[in-house]
Amino acid sequence: SQTIHQWPATLVQPVGSPLSLECTVEGTSNPNLYWYRQAAGRGLQLLFYSVGIGQISSEVPQNLSASRPQDRQFILSSKKLLLSDSGFYLCAWSERGGTDTQYFGPGTRLTVL
């Protein structure tokens, strides 16, 4: 069966510091991968999605970036965090050519102080 991992689970970072969040999927090949953010009271915001290694689409221009160095690895990064980057970050995957069902990881709670 497929599983999706995210780490770290929680993170507290000062403003201006860098960020790296990692997501890995097991038990499937060539998945579509997604990064979402939930800010307080703002629902789910799609940040990036990827249909293959090195293929990243950005939905919202901001100081975050994403990379997909391996088929089942998706990384969210920032060079300098802002207060507004605080939130709950969710990674998800879906089967390419499937029914678009997305399966979510456990999330990372990021607090920027």
Add this chain to the structure above:
Amino acid sequence: AQSVTQLGSHVSVSEGALVLLRCNYSSSVPPYLFWYVQYPNQGLQLLLKYTTGATLVKGINGFEAEFKKSETSFHLTKPSAHMSDAAEYFCAVSVRVKGTGSQGNLIFGKGTKLSVKP
């Protein structure tokens, strides 16, 4: 373009009462529709989905939803609420482009927080 509207950001029911969470969608092509549940500080969990076929879809934890094309609705119901149903619920529609099919992305509603009173 597709869109989703969830009516009511907060819904409160008594334990044992009917749960009804409303979702309306807009889509120019036959939609794929989903309901997800999120417990505090956890990821989203798929409750049920409609793609094609039977319009009444049964999911986990006793929930079901009915696709009504004429009403562009996909409301979520459960006959009898349990305390453990207290969570946030999200409706979503697949982004599908006429002639080319799915892009693989989902558009989510803003969510409905369900409270269950003893």
